[in-house]
Amino acid sequence: MTIYLVGIDGGGTSCRAAVAGPDGRILARGQSGPANILSDPDTALENIAGATRVAFNEAGLDPDGIASARAVLGVAGHNVGKAVHHVKQRLPFAEADIESDGLIALQGALGDKDGIVAILGTGTIYISRHREKVTYTGGWGFTVGDLGSGARIGHALLQESLLAYDGIHDVSPLISSVLTEFNNDPRELVEFARQAKPGAFGRYAPRVFEFGERGDAVAARLLKDAAISVDEALDLLVARGTKKICLLGGLGPFYPSWIASRHQELLAKPEGDALTGAVALALARFGRRQEAIA
Amino acid sequence: MTIYLVGIDGGGTSCRAAVAGPDGRILARGQSGPANILSDPDTALENIAGATRVAFNEAGLDPDGIASARAVLGVAGHNVGKAVHHVKQRLPFAEADIESDGLIALQGALGDKDGIVAILGTGTIYISRHREKVTYTGGWGFTVGDLGSGARIGHALLQESLLAYDGIHDVSPLISSVLTEFNNDPRELVEFARQAKPGAFGRYAPRVFEFGERGDAVAARLLKDAAISVDEALDLLVARGTKKICLLGGLGPFYPSWIASRHQELLAKPEGDALTGAVALALARFGRRQEAIA
Known part of the structure; x- marks a missing residue:
């Protein structure tokens, strides 16, 4: 048999x-x-x-x-x-x-090789293997973790839209698209956010990357902030001696041009x-x- | 009568x-x-x-x-x-x-005078009067607003504690006090945060100011970030011509030394x-x- x-x-x-x-x-x-x-x-x-x-x-x-x-x-x-x-x-x-x-x-x-896997989706978690030892970093969920995740990027976008509505931060085409979606009524936006689960915030993330690639200034700022948190996690893991990074998850393909060049050089295609x-x-x-x- | x-x-x-x-x-x-x-x-x-x-x-x-x-x-x-x-x-x-x-x-x-009132408590809202016109700025609540508030400072502290637990950010005496409180178990901290209402996050804010005044590096970083968001809102309102600022709310007495000197100069005691x-x-x-x- x-x-x-x-x-x-x-x-x-x-x-x-x-x-x-x-x-x-x-x-x-x-x-x-x-x-x-x-x-x-x-x-x-x-x-x-x-x-x-x-x-x-x-x-x-x-x-x-x-x-x-x-x-x-x-x-x-x-x-x-x-x-x-x-x-x-x-x-x-x-x-x-x-x-x-x-x-x-x-x-x-x-x-079976050593390396780092960054799973960048609605949440974020980093798993690294170095000399057979597997380490988990991050992955604490949306409320007080998952920095750089789709949910956190979407959340930051909605927060930024309110700051722009109030005149505290600049408007950009990306921000206009969000405010239009909520009929330019901040109360609608706030109500949506109060009900939103991480997935609902995360659905805004591809739009931020799309505008960011076209040069939208607000999108670029939000993505630089998100990429810094990814870079900080990668720095910790790379410092342990791992020299290979795979970006996985729904946002994996979007991130390479935003992370630091010291990490871009270590990127590898997943086997x-x-x-x-x-x-x-x-x-x-x-x-x-x-x-x-x- | x-x-x-x-x-x-x-x-x-x-x-x-x-x-x-x-x-x-x-x-x-x-x-x-x-x-x-x-x-x-x-x-x-x-x-x-x-x-x-x-x-x-x-x-x-x-x-x-x-x-x-x-x-x-x-x-x-x-x-x-x-x-x-x-x-x-x-x-x-x-x-x-x-x-x-x-x-x-x-x-x-x-x-009856012109000026700005920043209510800095569990939430944040700015009210200004300039030539009889009263304007409200901010005050959108914890989920995607209230930057600089006690709730947001407390939230940032818990997030920072997880980053320090993972080794991504530095530990400080303030961070140690939080991790000890949760028995050094990040899952306890995450569970607390998942259940926490804004007031529960906000109860950490006085501790952040207390450590910040004693020179705790992490506390100082969190408070500088919070103060920037307060300064940005004040910049908008001061630019309209209002030259007097009152800081109210539970955090009003804590904030003066953290905001920008251009705003410190405009502070007035509430009548x-x-x-x-x-x-x-x-x-x-x-x-x-x-x-x-x-």
Whole structure:
């Protein structure tokens, strides 16, 4: 009997799975709905199983193979003991490790090499590996953390729009576009912000980069501030000796021209995505044991 | 029959009242519980009447005089039409005007003169009078406004503490005091911040000033940033020709040494408090008509 390896990348909006042969070569991928093991573990379990079935089906494999498969899952909020335990007991696999989404992203981007992964999305977190030691930096969430994230950039944009409305700071085309959106009524803007979750702020971030690239002065100022916070985190990690940086997440492709040139020089293309990383970890952890079984 | 003048300063934590004779001279003051006409108009009405009764009692006046009194009330959130209407119909006075807490503070601090009042408390708002025109600047609340406020200073302190915990920014005695308070566990700090209302953040602000005055480097940096936002608002208002600045609110006494010297030179002691301002407005508005009645 072939024992398959499964990689899972479980996120708040979707769950992706990859099935690989015993050599770690990916045979097919599958996708399903959200898999947030903290806020909704039962739906997460359903979608983890669902995405895996899609992948097995895509690969033309008998789904009975899922029960003997070995898996590594990367999930947000993995370090909250109780939820992990609940999910781990109910997974459809013979054996599985639950890791952070950051770790599988690191593995996917860097393989077994040393380096830094900056995940720049709605939030920000930095994961670095230096001589086998993996360190997490940042990632404390929107309220008092995640500097440089899409949510913080969007928040700064709305704050800047109010300062411009009051005449304290300058207006720019970017600011005008925001004020127009709120019918030039600061109370509408404030009400939106009071209700907004990080994702709602974050949806403004691509617009800030778009205007920034066209030379909008306010956009450029907001992005320089955001980039400074990214550079400060990278300085800390680079000082430890890591000389390779991958920028991931939705804002990863936007950031290179804004960060300091000392970091631009260290940028590298990620080798693979998070799902590739999860499969690679499954191979490393369960591959040898599997040979023993075979 | 003497027609008395009443001034009311209604706030979220308490309601203060002053009763004055027809000449505007304050006879006595009284205090009662919260008077937030937006969130709880009926309790506000009770406490407005209550504080007025205490003042009449203190002055040795017959409380029947309340029904013929003329009043000016300064309240937070006065510009929300419906709540004002509801309260105005149910006040115990013969006639009353409801104004913003900012306007009575301005009147109290400056009398009839031109100038700027910066109310620096849990939030921040600037009110200026120039050639009889009163302008409000800022005051948009904690979420995307109130720069330089106690809530924003406290928020910045917690954010700075996380950056120091991660090793991205420097630790200082101030930062150590915060990290110790949260048992050096960033998750405790983040959880506190997620639940915190502006007032809970604001309670850290006096500590930042205290450490800043003793030369704590992080405190000084946070206060310089906060003072820049206050200076930027003052620059706008001073440019219009107003040459007198009163700093009010809980942080008013802390700020003078941190703002720019160009503004330090324009600082003036407030002539009176908000309650004095409310009585002065009542005299100006109802004094003449009262003479006609008498």
